[in-house]
Amino acid sequence: MKSLIVINPNSSQAVTDGIDASIEPLRSFGIPIRCLTLPEGPPGIESQLQADLTIAPMLDLARSQTDAAGYVIACFGDPGLYALRDQTKLPVIGIQEASVFTALTLGQRFGVIAILQPSIPRHLRAFGAMGVLDRLAGDRALGLGVKELLDRDKTLAAMIETGKKLRDTDGANVLIMGCAGMASYREPLQDATGLPVVEPCQAGVSMALGRIALNLSHSIRGGDDAG
Template sequence: MRKTLFVINPNSSQSVTDGIDAAMAPLRHDGAPEIRCVTLADGPPGVQTQHDVDDAALRVARFAREHRHEACGFVTACFSDPGLQALREIDGVLSFGISECAALTALTLGQNFGVVAILAGSIPRHLRTWNAMGIGGRLAGEVAIGRGVTDLADHHATLDAMIRAGERLRDEHGAHVLIMGCAGMAPYRARLQEACALPVVEPVQAAVSMALGRIQLGW
């Protein structure tokens, strides 16, 4: 039986899930696990505060427990990786967080990385993650675009803000690689990369790529 790699959007925004799903197109192949992007409809419109993260962790873990028998793996598609450690306590399935995978991918593309964050309040959470991973010294910097998750649907304004943030990370902070610091930014990777002339890591693509490789290799 073909099992499923679940990509869990812990906020209630279907438009965010749709953008993530579209970004999975290059990773879908015959014979590979099904990649199913799901929305947790009872979540907040956006996971933007520590309270949101803590609440989302419980929802993600509950979803994983309910679907563990049909899953070969879970990807937590929120840049704060809510519930990741709880998912890793579930035997028999792989679990990945998009911020962790994005950073690890970025480190293979350049000496240091910069993060395009959504809100300034998100940055301290990100810094705790990088320091816990032991890679704080490889962070060039983070710049927030000042737009919440629901605001990302305004394509023109969001892309303009992301390009300006990316240029600041490149020119002022010396970033060699950019990471998009929210799963809701998925539709903008190619245009941000072209505008800033730097490699840009879309975190859900990074996590799903790692998951598929692990599954194929039987690790």
């Protein structure tokens, strides 16, 4: 049986482990899911420069998965999403797009919790390309340094504070965690803000599993591409 391949395009195994844990509830759907780390990636992706440089090795890694039934690119920013769709006819989902389209069924305006401030313009370009800016309440960064991000309590507190600002100042009805591998914060964040919280890897894997089951992809296998 073929597997859904989830690629973490950074080189942190801890992040991949977090992704792997986050999608545990979706294993009951019966399709095997394998989460891979990209050894050539940076420890974390903090800029468009870093994101773009992961594309070439990510495409190679994807190509070598001969048992693939579909792919999820597990970095908020969806690096190489369309390149991978050019490379394969199998379903390919980016966790950023998946989290947005999931959030749009959970609240009228979505708020995004960005890990780092400089990511926000990148997010906005992506939301513009998706055509969903009318639904965006706001995108706010945690305001933590790299060291503080290693402290679970500080990170959760910052997430809750940021989520409440998105809710109260910006009018968000649903929150998106703008990162991969931090699903364990989802429930406490949800409880503290009273808002539904979308964890992108869960959203992406959930979406991809449905596509595999339905044999639904961006490109018709065998069809001549007229679109």
